[in-house]
Amino acid sequence: MTTSTLTKTETVSKPLQVNLASKETEKPIPNYPKYKFLKWEFETPIIWVNVFFITLYHIIGVYGFVTHPFLTRPGAVIFVVMYGSLGGFGVTGAAHRYFTHRAYKAKLPLRIILLLCFSISGQNQLKDWVRDHRVHHKYSETDADPHNAKRGFFFSHVGWLMMRKHPEVIRKGRTIDISDLYEDPLVILHQKYFTWLKLLLCFVIPIVLPPYLYGETWYTSVMACFTRYIISLNSTWAVNSAAHLWGNKPYDKRIYPAENLTVSFFSMGEGYHNYHHTFPWDYRTSEMGKSLNVTTFWLNVFQKIGWAYDMKTPSTDLIKKVIESHGDGSHYKWGHEVPAWENDNCKLIEKKL
Template sequence: MALDTTSHHATEVQKLNQPIIWSNVIGILLFHLLAVYGLLTLPLLQIRWQTYLWGYFLYLAGGFGVAGGVHRLWTHRTYKAKWPLRIILLVCFSISGQNSVFDWVRDHRIHHKFSETDADPHNANRGFFFSHVGWLMQRKHPEVLRRGRQVDMSDVLADPLVRFHNKYFSLLKMLFCFFVPVVVPPLLWSEGWYNSAMGVGILRYVLLLNAAWSVNSLAHIWGGKPYDREISPTENVLVTWLTAGEGWHNYHHAIPWDYKAAELGPSTVNWTTYLIEMFSRIGWAYDLKTPSPDLIRRLVERRGDGTHYKWGAGIMGTAGITKQIDDEFQKWGAARELAEESQ
């Protein structure tokens, strides 16, 4: 196909033509091929029920490490956690097998501040595949790198547990994402090694990865926008079920400092929130941040798309109310990296 040679168009093409990281392409493709092979070859009816339960527990634990840990705690500082809970969250995050805490938090803070721009690591305007997994297969856009160097990460590095996790990241990832999950079923209830390696080791890992990636792709493309009709993120129930509560994404981008990452309406499912609240009852989680119902109502009536279950499409057009909303969201909004000292 002929390439438009106008200078403007050539510049746009060049901007999006980042070098491919072939090691990542091969690694991601290999894991997915192994997962498909596992689905085709595993004797699903012969696998012990304890193994299914163990795999589901690991899936939920990994999801809690991502949603409740690197996302709601370390990225957005929506609540504070004492050291026992932070250890649990770091172990759970290791189970998920994703990037280091430092890299995850930095990328996500940039994503919120520069959503759907060249500085967004997984810019949804570049299509489903790129926002889902393609962004991991190529070098970061120069704007992502430039903005990443400007993000204040001092609060994350101030946590000694995070520093320890970063130092031994690869070892902890191999230990909790692959070694422990795979060896437990054969040793404790005589599950077959192949069943454990392919089912608990590979298939569970790939499913959880795609669930986490769906927040960047599915929840930025399909769904309603009851809280802010002018942004890309949406409310996506499927993503919520896949990620234990992270699919209420239009709300989360509108109010990123809420520990619930959702309004918790009548149809809301949010297992991560329930766990955080459980830990708050024993004092391990505290200072949980959340907006008043009145602030949410004013946001919905001013910016929503009319699909909110309670307040619908009413529009508040007065300048005073609009300024009050904007002032509160400037104080707590997505553009601010909350540099609070870890407790």
């Protein structure tokens, strides 16, 4: 592997760009007054439709999990984990590492898999996901950050999806180049049929398949689907909230993102967030490689069969220099102060390396 950086793609043709982006960029930037609801005051208006559906999904998922013995039904557990992992990979390996950061290149079969897995995740449209995440990296923890962690855990976790975007998010977001998405015919096709693909792959198939595949009850199948969905959503959201608020900072102590092993476990490797914000082009999002990083494992598999290539990583010398210059001293190898709760794990990792 060689050190490389995220490269900019060539500008797309004007007609294509107009078709996909002009309506959004021509809208005036709103200037919301302070929004009051009961005794609370908010920066921007609440989107009550989003509040209703996000709350409803969670009520159904939690109710189904609490009232139904999922853990006593091996088929349901296995299906939820396997299907949920596909959706998780669609966020981590597709939307995040490939489409947003271009941390590696993918051949046609893998690009199809990435888009299908992203549909399984049931999240926002790909162009919105990529733009929001790129502006998040460029303006992290400012008013231009869609899920600014300085506004608290709830806002950075899910509250930002329940209200209108801060005007600065829109203003800075329009300066972010996402023209590379418009150059990919598969992305254009996915964008065109996004709603149908999301409904089919995130809800219809995982509900219909278990009863016919292994005789699951319809009630269990429906409840398992919503349980999987809210676990997947919260695993993604935790990267924006918990991994920006709690953890050590061995690579750059000047920023909010931190190393959070719990988040890494649930998000398939995205919780090594201090590293990721320091080296956002690294396809592993972690110096530790496959440690609690299922996404990196599968990307390495695709690399071995030739479907993924040009896997970008920073050099060891660069990592070491950054740690020595800006780290908080907690790095397992080059730091000076290792948190007590990490001592055993760090020694084990170092021995393996």
